Amino acid sequence: MALSLFGAVESGIIYAIMALGVYLTFRVLDFPDLTVDGSFVTGAGVAAVSIVSGVPPVLATIFAIIAGFIAGCITGLLHTKGKINALLSGILMMIALYSINLRIMDKPTVSLSSEETLFSQLRGIWPEGIDSFLNNLWNSIGLGRAPATWIIVAFMIVVALAIKFLTDYFLKTEVGLALRATGDNKRMIRSLSANTDNLIILGVGISNAMVALSGALIAQIGGFADVQMGIGMIVIGLASVIIGEALFGKKTIAIATIAVIGGAIVYRIVVTLALRVEFLETGDMKLITAFIVIVALVAPKVLQGQREKKRRLQKRAALVELKEEA
Template identity: 65%
Template sequence: MSSAMFGAVESGIIYAIMALGVYLSFRILDFPDLTVDGSFVTGAAIAAILIVNGTNPFFATLLAIAAGFLAGCVTGLLHTKGKINPLLAGILMMIALYSINLRIMGRSNVPLLNEESVFTKIEVFFTSTGLDALFGSMAAAIGLQNLTSTWSVLISMLVVTALIKIITDLFLRTQIGLALRATGDNKRMIRSFSANTDQLTILGLGLSNALVALAGALIAQYSSFADVGMGIGMIIIGLASVIIGEAIFGTKTIAVTTFAVVGGAIVYRIVVSLALRVDFLETGDMKLITAVIVIAALVLPQLIDGQKERIRKKKKRLQQEMKINEMKKGGEEYASTKSNSQSI
């Protein structure tokens, strides 16, 4: 494991929060929400501009979450009250947010070098309490040395992402959570059980984009800048995480699926960092790599299933043939004994 791979895991865990948001809209609500490309940057922009102006980074991150929630609600309103097709509502919100994000930042890029971020604060906490040294020596004990200057990012983000996953699981089992899932599953049915599907759709999209904006705010602080173009293709990365995770880890229950989504996000980052090591691939090829990964995750399981099915049918046919052959043989023996007895 190299330090590049370590970085991939680190950022994968942060992106997992975004993937959970995409899972909420895409799978739970059955709403392919393209707002994500915009709301991710909104989260980053708000956190960055507030931090540059001296706001506490934790408070700045909270405000970023709130902004993401609002953006999602607007998409929900466009769809439910404005009766705009889900894809179109998302795209409209995405391009509207592009301008809004520029306004928030005032320019297209806000650097955060030498600024205080949630990560610098956590790192200070980890070193002062000796936690960092503790994790460092634990890693060294299993042969992982010189990977990183601090373990604080990985550990703290693992805790945060795990908490968000667990809260999501619990929420989806509450009375409101059940109604939300039913809204994505069978709108007509849940309306006949007196649930306001419009409100639930708006709420679901709000929560989804709140998570996306949180991921945006964290990524901005992690990579020390916010850029107006950092959200391009974010929805595909989210979908890639969901689809890869589901293909690898399965979808048996909600808890398994959310685990799969988190795992998928990390696997995706690792695959991308591996791909970028191939000599003729450049960082500009990232999006193409993403597209190929998603296509592979969608098509490969089908091919594998098809192959299994063919093998099963072949086996069945062979068995059938053997049965017929045996019966024929039995018949011939019977006939030969009969003719023998006649000849006698």
Template identity: 55%
Template sequence: MLNSLLGAVESGLLYALMALGVYITFRILDFPDLTVDGSFTTGGAIAAVMISAGTSPWIATIAAFLGGVLAGALTGLIHTKGKINGLLSGILMMIALYSINMRIMGKPNVGLLGVDTLFTSVSPLVIMPFMVIIIKLLLDLFLRTDLGLALRATGDNQRMIRSFGAHTDHTIILGLSLSNGLVALSGALIAQQSGFADISSGIGMIVIGLASVIIGEAIFGARTVFWATLAVVLGSIVYRIVVAFALRIEWLEQTDLKVITAVIVVIALVLPSIRRSWKQKSMARRRAAEIEVFSHRRSAGGGF
């Protein structure tokens, strides 16, 4: 049980960077970016090919991040300059990245067994907490700068921010680049942790990222940028813990992971609505009780 819990925390930290990337597009930009499924694999592919060729794992990981930045920028250019719907832009880039990733890898799977990676001598549980905290704090600082505020304002109201002279096309491209860079970074780290990069590793990543964001916000709230990004990181860990416990149920198998993810997302989306409904009903009952007591007192006073 303890090993399963530690493994879930480790996976949650590795996927937390991907969840932060999804948070940028899903919550800040309000952009339905499906590039994630492709850029995640791109990060793993670049890191695996470079490391297996003898490149330093740190340089390979940085290159994977830059590969994701480029993929996100292309999605942004397709949307802003090509005037193509945001959802369709992400789908087109995701499809293109499948072939690009195959070109990068040269085959469907690249192994990293027998070569040095970031986690060869140190466990991810030692490195990842520091890496996630540093990247989270840097993201918080960026979102408080003028450029970061312009990015947040673009997601809230593009027409308003344009009236102040801001170039929303530039902020959208920047947001998508940063988001997919973090997603690719997560893919590179997971490829090194698992010992291989696979062409299908990015399938369903957008759903996992959304699950982490939604669960984190539902449990921990999102009052400020600091708490919102912290909630996303914690949501990624909670999601992995829930999945780990779910897979311990005897009649569930590893192949049921996608169904488990879908159910978790549905529950996370429905629970806040149920909570609000209960709160409204309880307030209505309280008001009704107060009105009844007040009416009773008035009628009793009138009798005297």
């Protein structure tokens, strides 16, 4: 049980990078970008094919980020220059990417099981003494078989936090503030001579670069890239954003981005626990995801409605008391 939760945290941190990209488009830019389902596979496919071709894993991951950025920019161009509805432009790019990803990979699945990846290189530099200490500590507190991925989790925490802080910094720069203003009031920021078209293209490009990075890391940790692995990624990203905001708040950019990371981890833990229920199977994962999103969307509104009802009742009771005293 503890080992499966450890794995959920591990994958949750990687998916958090994708969720940060979704947060950038849906919350900051107010752009419903469905390119995510395609660009996630693009990142995985480009990284996998590059590694199989002999490219160093770090460089292959950078290629994946660039490919995701280009895919996002094309979506932005379809919307801004092609005057296509934002939702439709994302759908069109997602459909196009399915064929593009097949072209990149040349087959439905690319295996990395016998290749050196970013994570296999990390395991090679992990000191055995530290590994033994952590394993003994894990076993001493009765959590069963120790995980073999301490270095991966540590590395992914560093990467996720680095991207979080870079996102925070970027959104406070002049360009970042203009990007946020574009999402809040496009007409207003345009009246200040800002080029909203370029800002949208840049924002959607950066978002999909993050998504592609997440896909590249998932492919390397899982040992394969599959053309179908991106299905439902947009829902997972939205679930992470919504859960994070509901649990941790969204008062500032810094709080919102750390909430997204926390939401992604909580989401993976909830899914892992749900799949351990006897009557649920692995094939029910999409149903579980949809249920989690529905609960995350409905629960805050129900709670807010109850608070407002309680406040009205208290106000009414106070007025009655004042009348009685008068």
